[in-house]
Amino acid sequence: MKSCFAVSLSLYFFFFKTFSTGRSPELLDYECPNTTLFTPNSTYQSNLNTLLSSLSSAATNNTDGFANATAGQNPPDQAYGLFLCRSDISTATCSDCVATGKRDIRQVCPDQRVSVIWYEKCMLRYSNKSIFSVMEVTPSFTLLNLWNISERARFRQALGKSIRDIAYRASGSASGKKFAEAEMKFTSSQTLYMMVQCTPDLMEWECNRCLLSAIDILEGKQGARTLTPSCNVRYELYPFYNVTTVRAPPPPPLTTSEGPLPPPLPPPVTTPEGKSNKFTMITIVIVVPTGGVMILIFLTCLLRRRGKVTYEVVKGKSVVGNASANELITMESLQFDLATIQAATNDFSHESKLGEGGFGEVFKGGLPNGQPIAVKRLSQSSRQGDDEFKNEVLLVAKLQYRNLVRLLGFCLEGDEKLLAYEFVPNKSLDYFLFGIAMMQISKKRGQLDWPLRYKIVSGIARRMLYLHEDSRLRIIHRDLNCSNILLDSEINPKISDFGMARIFGVDQTQANTYKIVGTFGYLSPEYAMHGQISAKSDVYSFGVLTLEIICGKKNSCFFQSDGGENLASYAWKHWRAGTPLEVLEPFISNAYSIDEVVRCLHIGLLGVQEDPADRPTMASIVLTLTSHSVKLSQPRQPAFFLQRSTERRLKEPESDESTSGSMPWSTNEMSVTEVYPR
Template sequence: MEKVHLQVFILLLLSSPCESDDQFTQAKPLFPGDMLISKEGVFALGFFSPTNSNESLYIGIWYHNIPDRTLVWVANRDSPITNTTPSAAKLAITDNQELALSDSTTGRPLWTTATGGAGVIAVLLSSGNFVLRSANGTAMWQSFDHPTDTILPTMRVLFSYQGHVVTRLFASKGPADPSTGDFSVSMDPSSKLQIFVWHGTRLYYRINFFSDVSAFGGSVSYATTTVIVSVSRVNEDGLYFMYTVSGDSPAFTRLSLDYTGKIRLLTWNNDTSSWTAGYERPSSGCDLYAACGPFGYCDNTESVPSCRCLDGFEPIDGHDVSRGCRRNEALVCGMEDRFVTLSGMKAPQGFMHVDNTSFDQCVTECSTNCSCTAYAYFNMSTAGAWAYTSRCLVWTGDLVDTGKVPSFGEDLYIRLAAVSHVQKKRNLVKILLPITALVLLITFTMLVLTYKHRGTRQKKKVQKRHMLQYLRSTDQAGDKNIEFPFIDFEDIVVATDNFSDTNMLGKGGFGKVYKGMLEGINEVAIKRLNTARKSMLPWPTRFKIIKGIARGIMYLHQDSRLTIIHRDLKASNILLDTEMIPKISDFGMARIFSGDQHQANTNRVVGTYGYMSPEYAMEGAFSVKSDTYSFGVLLLEIVSGIKISSPHLLMDFPNLIVQAWNLWKDGKIEDLVDSSVKENCPLDEISRCIHIGLLCVQDSPNCRPLMSAVVFMLENKTSPLPIPMQPVYFARRDAKPGGANNNRVSSVNDMSLTALEGR
């Protein structure tokens, strides 16, 4: 009990204010238990112990009326008073008119300030500044000139002077240890345009302010608070940093570097009794310095920030962008290179600063230098304290530590090779297509004229001979038990009414399709397929098909030389071979994107309703994310065995996507699984597939994952998955019966994924 009473006594001694004035003089030192409180009662100065004991005592400043002590400054952070009684410590004005913290048991000073004049006093101002003031009111020393890990409003910090770092903020070691930690902040004295966060001697994070250096990013507003940050020069040699706050409680805002290396702008929220972050950097792992390697950038506009390659570059190590990117085509000095514009970018590290230039002069500065890899230009509206009204930034060598940011970004112009292989191929296609079309037209005209003058009997003989040769080639071994039955040519002639034009459904790249032929051939093939499909397509096979389709689409989008958008992915366009390996077919509606193209629009929407993404069906906008949406529909079809266009055939089943969402949300995913595979199937694997399918069919294309991410999620079952957005319901629109989107003539040696449609 005596021990408990002693601890309570010590806590009361350290927390109860014996002195509540805002200043003290040489005649009246400050002892443990005494406090200075600023006139408005916002800040307090006194002795404290982070562990609420008398083992280590510090002098510090904190917010007086906030429940949990929040420190903004510590005098002796690396020289605490230890192994002594509280009464032995004191903060006093010495005979030399300086502030000194001492331990009377040893008599040695642990911390001192600069010497003041006669009759000095120590005052804690309402701004949180602790000042040693002379008799005439002149500040001889102030804590604002010696910050620890926090910058308060109106605190004017001299970061650099004559090319040298003057002030550096050091984070504490931890929440209970105010001593100097591993993280620090300083300004880049060479450029005066960026701030560095260091982890020891290693550059950890970089903040640049290029948009307008006279206003360092302008202002930031949140809740009822507006923060205006400014950077100003002193005698053309130094750089001051300061910010002001307007709002209900401007004094309760602080900019600090915490022990984890994060820079936070925090404001006290009385409603929640907590600190609210209006600004926090770094915000993600790829936001750290050079995390995406040379010519890579961190895309902070995505829901989950990740590394990407700059336009005109590809990953050095396959799909791992974190190691950096390389050019698709090398630069050749002397060639007339081109520049691609990237908007909303955080400019890279390692630039050369050119003042007072025009935009054209900045372009010339880079384009005439073979070593220049990029440039950026900004024309400032007001010069303010700066000597220049514009600035040109030029980079040579690798571009490191850039990013795409949702705000405060600027245009970055990157140098690429003059003519890419893609452009050469396009030019070749532009030349060859008209020639090929002309040759085909002439050939077709000659064939029509030739066959027109031949007799009907000769035409039938030729057709019969070709058909018989083809059918015999499918049974070279003489085995009559082949996969598809033998059909006489005469039966086909009868079924198509002698290939009558009235029975022709259409024509494609491999010839004409007749109604009678389609019914005569496919009637038996599809009956055989439907009878066997439940045993042929158990869950492991379906999961294999899902991953195969995903890898195929990823190849079209990313791994192929050209970016190919299919635009008509659906069950009938996925063919299965005898080993159940899927093949994507029918590229009649596909579009090719160039290296710097991400989206296109069309006035003629083609494809199949149900598989179309909302932005494509309603606005004609398509991208790789349009194929992602179609894949999501396919995935849900394969899991459920329900065709996207068939929910009207089921009771209380509004829409496959909506039904999948409702069952997934309610934890009843087993109700969506095809009954033929429900028994003995891994529900965790099926649940993950449904989850991925719902991510793919989200209404906003920005929320849908890339197919490379889909493949990763399918093949790495322990990786976490984002939460999908609730889908918006769209009424089903049926395609016209007998239209091209409802039928598919596939190779007789392949099996279509259409077998999964319907239960």
């Protein structure tokens, strides 16, 4: 019913625009869930009519392009609403768009208490609950240009960086409109136009999170847009907004017949006659000694602080180590006080405990607004926990990507270091693939049929592509494994645990380290043996992970049962023998695509090749999973490891320098089976 009406209404607007003045707003989409209905002639309907009239009136003389309003007194029947117009349109166009929305939204959503409608140049929404200063990314609506872009990989990289830059600019906009646009020369004949906008009632970090979530769906076409109740993002290869409106020209310099006037000189400082010399002497006598004392105090403090890594709270904003307040996080609202976390987790009770990992315990809790959370309580005795805490906050709070496990806040109080995440209900991927209780294995594995497994593999690949190429920061995860893949209510994979992640520069492709961190079986040979880190290190881990998802067998189980053979060698033997389907999880029914299984196995074997140069990039992996016409190169023999030799090396004492030339290792930095927020 909705789709038919939307099509007919869109056709109506098309013909109306074509044969009339062209000012009628273009309807894009609407959303009105059927679970929240009101009865005709009810109090809510009366309040809703009043609300929509108020919003329409507010738009007539509104220069901000945004307003909200309420109608009614009693909470069950109160109506809350707002509108948002594009910042490049005139007040008259905004008013016309909101007036059209007032009329249309009651037609397409006649008896719903919650509705939102999007047009080309405005958005109108209402609800029976307060929606003010609340960031919402669902429902969302996406439009993609049908034409592909040439040089897609380079386009994605350029677009990803540029559009995230203006997202951060819009979030912190001093004008309060939370709007930004930009142009970028892509080729000699192509210019990319980008525009982002949030509702101005959002806080900076909420706007940023909303925009990054919206940007996530962009597919690298010639144009795309995403609309949500709290923000919108769009880019095209043509100017779709009014450039002259959004860019007010600077005032011209004053000129004379001889050219521009020089800047005015500051007014002279005058003193009463006869007092200037005396005033100068007093100034010197006071300022010079005072300045010297200040310098001594500064140097003393600097020497005392030198070499220390501390946690501080400055004006409500946390500073971790040597990171500035702005680098860590710019919004105080991400910091929880200890009492809130204690109340949420019933004072870290045993009943609230979800699990325990190498860096501390994880508890389930609930915020006062009813939102469930998972709290990671870092162990006070873990030295590595300090580093993990810094990485988690600095990376996850900055990224706030909807398909990473979202960091809701943190707490630094006394000796406590706490991280609060969104609660992910379906636990981790290893829970379904490798059940501990044998009697439950078939039931758990049966829940992951092949279509779900293919969805998970594709989802993980897209998340890793975001980290490697599309995010504001270029991230190498370094600990990609089944326990760090959490599944949401719709079995969408979310990547967690960024305590070991490394930030790379824009042009950086490789780094070296003397501290090898990660999980047995997932470490690439060049990283495990020589400390060489690159995006191809994550590709190797992804290859192992893909093989585990296909086979339903954990890589480490082969060390115990097959005399040192690993999962890659097991899959390789069947690939060479022409029996690739033999490796498929036996609990999977016959409802699977042979092409998809073979394609995933092929990708997995390409990922675990010994030479990093032979492994594909995450961009090519995503393309291979989404386009069945892509031809793959033949995989080479995988890299093999025997666990016995690895275990012997791990027992060697840790040191910062190696006299024998071998790589120093630390067993404390290897997460064997970590339990993280579920």
